[in-house]
Amino acid sequence: MSTVRLRALNPAAPSEIERVAQGMQATLIEVEGEAMGRALHSLDWLRQRVQWHLDHACAAVWLAVVDDEVLGHSLVRAEPAGPEETLDTGYWGLITTSYVWPAFRRRGIARQLLLHDEAWMRAQGLSHARTWTGANNGPLIALYERAGYAIVQRAAHTGSGSPMVCLARDLRLA
Numbered sequence: 737m738s739t740v741r742l743r744a745l746n747p748a749a750p751s752e753i754e755r756v757a758q759g760m761q762a763t764l765i766e767v768e769g770e771a772m773g774r775a776l777h778s779l780d781w782l783r784q785r786v787q788w789h790l791d792h793a794c795a796a797v798w799l800a801v802v803d804d805e806v807l808g809h810s811l812v813r814a815e816p817a818g819p820e821e822t823l824d825t826g827y828w829g830l831i832t833t834s835y836v837w838p839a840f841r842r843r844g845i846a847r848q849l850l851l852h853d854e855a856w857m858r859a860q861g862l863s864h865a866r867t868w869t870g871a872n873n874g875p876l877i878a879l880y881e882r883a884g885y886a887i888v889q890r891a892a893h894t895g896s897g898s899p900m901v902c903l904a905r906d907l908r909l910a
């Protein structure tokens with residue numbers, strides 16, 4: 737396969753927004769199952785979530801591409817600490833979703849996207865990173881644990897009730 741390149745989504749390319757929204761829906765289906773994955777959020781809602789991340793300077797949408805084919809994506813944003821926060825960190829870097837299309841998995845693409853997300857967060861002055869996923873999402877948990885993250889919180893998904901885990905790391909550590 738040719739070299740995979742990471743770049744920002746082109747906001748003027750509706751096909752790229754569509755591809756990412758489709759990937760977000762595919763993520764929900766993989767993690768929550770076909771019926772719940774489709775019921776949780778419509779494709780139109782997902783398109784709007786992508787657009788929100790494009791419209792705000794505190795957020796970014798990264799693509800892994802070969803030529804112009806999108807193989808995977810991640811969405812990241814700075815998130816204000818909630819009242820329940822136990823760490824005095826101000827804003828968090830939150831990776832809201834990452835996805836690699838099945839034909840391109842186990843080639844290090846998600847790992848490249850994660851490193852790219854972390855570089856963006858550091859450039860924004862964020863000291864901590866986190867993501868939420870299904871407690872049964874072995875591949876994603878393995879990816880993050882290998883990158884130095886640990887499970888710091890557990891909660892039920894507000895929409896489906898499924899068990900979720902929060903993986904986090906201090907970005908100031910190597």
Ligand SMILES: CC(C)(COP(=O)(O)OP(=O)(O)OC[C@H]1O[C@@H](n2cnc3c(N)ncnc32)[C@H](O)[C@@H]1OP(=O)(O)O)[C@@H](O)C(=O)NCCC(=O)NCCS
Pocket residue numbers: 762763766767832833834835836837840841842843844845846847848868869870873874875876878879880882
């Ligand atoms: C999780 C996901 C993003 C991984 O993408 P990927 O590009 O295949 O991952 P990488 O090739 O970068 O893997 C890096 C490391 O993560 C771990 N990992 C990735 N996939 C794994 C799997 N299926 N089983 C076990 N470990 C896995 C391994 O440690 C791997 O390193 P290795 O290949 O040297 O063993 C991909 O499987 C996916 O898109 N899943 C569905 C979407 C999803 O769950 N997104 C997160 C929802 S919040």
